[in-house]
Amino acid sequence: MKKSLLIKLHLYCGLFTCFYLLAFGVSSIILNHKMEVDNKTVKKTWHSQVQIDPNLNDNELAESLGDQLGIMGWLPPWQFKKDSTNFNLQVTHLAKTSELEVNLISGAVIVNEIPKGFLATLHGLHFFNGRIPNAPFFLKTWIVYQWLALFVLFISLVLGLWLWLKYSYRTWELLVFGGLFIFSCLIMLLL
Amino acid sequence: MKIPYVLIKKIHLYACLSTVAVLVMFIVTSYLMIHHNSFDHEMAKVEKTEGVNEIPTTPHEWRAFENQYQIKGRLTREGVNQDGESFREYASAAGSTRATFKSETNKVVFAINLKSKADALIGIHRQRGYSGAWQYTLYALLLDLVAVSLITFAITGVIMWFKLLKNSKTAWAIFVSGFIYFFLTIILLLYW
Numbered sequence: 001m002k003k004s005l006l007i008k009l010h011l012y013c014g015l016f017t018c019f020y021l022l023a024f025g026v027s028s029i030i031l032n033h034k035m036e037v038d039n040k041t042v043k044k045t046w047h048s049q050v051q052i053d054p055n056l057n058d059n060e061l062a063e064s065l066g067d068q069l070g071i072m073g074w075l076p077p078w079q080f081k082k083d084s085t086n087f088n089l090q091v092t093h094l095a096k097t098s099e100l101e102v103n104l105i106s107g108a109v110i111v112n113e114i115p116k117g118f119l120a121t122l123h124g125l126h127f128f129n130g131r132i133p134n135a136p137f138f139l140k141t142w143i144v145y146q147w148l149a150l151f152v153l154f155i156s157l158v159l160g161l162w163l164w165l166k167y168s169y170r171t172w173e174l175l176v177f178g179g180l181f182i183f184s185c186l187i188m189l190l191l
Numbered sequence: 192m193k194i195p196y197v198l199i200k201k202i203h204l205y206a207c208l209s210t211v212a213v214l215v216m217f218i219v220t221s222y223l224m225i226h227h228n229s230f231d232h233e234m235a236k237v238e239k240t241e242g243v244n245e246i247p248t249t250p251h252e253w254r255a256f257e258n259q260y261q262i263k264g265r266l267t268r269e270g271v272n273q274d275g276e277s278f279r280e281y282a283s284a285a286g287s288t289r290a291t292f293k294s295e296t297n298k299v300v301f302a303i304n305l306k307s308k309a310d311a312l313i314g315i316h317r318q319r320g321y322s323g324a325w326q327y328t329l330y331a332l333l334l335d336l337v338a339v340s341l342i343t344f345a346i347t348g349v350i351m352w353f354k355l356l357k358n359s360k361t362a363w364a365i366f367v368s369g370f371i372y373f374f375l376t377i378i379l380l381l382y383w
Contacts, residue, residue, distance in 0.1 A: 008356070008359075008362075011348075011355070011356060011362060012361065012362060012365050014345075014348040014352075015348070015349070015352060015362055015365045015366045015369060016369050017345075017369075018345040018348060018349055018366075018369065019369055019370060019373040019374075020373070021341045021342070021344070021345040022341070022346075023373075024338075024341055025337075025338045025339070025340075025341030025342035025345070026338075026342070028334060028337060028341065029338045029339075031319050032320060032321075032331055032334045032335055032338065034319075034320055093380065095377075095380035095381045096381070115381060118377070118381070121377055121380050121381055124380075125376075125377075135383070136379060136383060138375070138376070139376065139379055139380070139383075142376060143225070145372060145376075146225065147225060150218055150221050150225075153214075153218060154215075157207070157214060157215070157218075160204075160207060161211070173208070177205075177208040177211070180208075180209055180212075181211055181212045182212075184210075184211075184212035184213055184333055185212050187326055187329050187330050187333065188212070188213070188216060188284075188315050188330065190326040191283060191284040191314070191315050191326060191327065191330055
């Protein structure tokens with residue numbers, strides 16, 4: 001294959017993954033330094049009305065509430081707080097947490113929205129696999145993008161290394177970076 | 192200030208070369224995580240009891256204790272359980288150890304969990320932070336290097352494209368569609 005074609009292929013692969021790489025770079029720093037990036041304040045409160053089926057258990061009731069209100073997110077059972085008249089729960093995903101206060105008798109719901117912010121969302125993409133209850137179809141395609149991005153990143157890496165080894169490497173570079181490669185592998189084996 | 196193309200190319204190359212090993216590990220382990228159900232996740236559990244005169248107190252004594260019983264990993268949790276017994280938990284990429292001190296009988300019980308090969312590899316991916324023995328600190332340093340490199344070679348790669356092939360329609364199509372897809376995902380997450 002011609003050198004110019006390989007460079008183009010490497011470039012196309014790189015352009016496809018560049019935003020994914022930027023997000024992962026930022027996220028890796030946040031993770032490694034255990035930074036707290038989530039916003040914790042309520043930014044919006046709204047009211048609604050829902051149907052309460054008394055025969056449902058807590059999990060089913062929470063799912064029914066999420067569906068009726070059309071709120072996207074997971075329903076962590078450890079956040080459920082229920083008594084005879086009220087049911088408090090959270091609906092959460094990587095970009096937003098919604099706190100629900102449900103009156104079990106009247107069906108009145110108060111929703112407090114806590115958007116986590118841009119940086120937290122960017123960071124959350126690190127763990128995102130496209131599967132969130134009540135998410136629009138577009139978000140479900142993330143798993144395809146993620147898989148493709150990894151595949152393309154690997155191709156880009158192999159092509160870049162091939163181009164370097166075939167056309168431009170210097171002995172000192174090979175020794176230094178080859179040594180760093182072996183050293184990194186040894187460190188990972190010791191973890 | 193105009194940065195010469197050759198310098199940008201070198202930065203792009205060295206940013207990548209310095210992190211190849213960790214990047215390859217991330218790509219392989221991400222594949223393992225995405226295809227979670229295709230791999231074995233059976234954990235082997237071992238329990239053993241040893242005699243201990245007294246619970247260590249100083250960092251030096253703890254290090255000696257960890258060396259004596261060959262405890263792998265770094266300290267993740269310590270405290271007192273419901274029975275009033277002190278415990279310490281250690282985790283490594285390959286598994287975890289919980290040491291529970293039975294002070295009445297001068298014994299320490301080690302509950303050891305050993306992960307499958309796939310989970311042990313994923314365990315490397317999940318290591319983070321500057322704590323524990325020297326290899327963990329070095330790995331955390333490598334992680335920071337990888338993070339900065341990811342950002343650097345993404346930015347330098349785009350700059351090189353502008354300098355080399357900015358008239359390529361295919362390149363523009365890939366770049367713009369990647370941008371739209373990525374930021375539309377973030378906007379949907381933020382405002383849906």
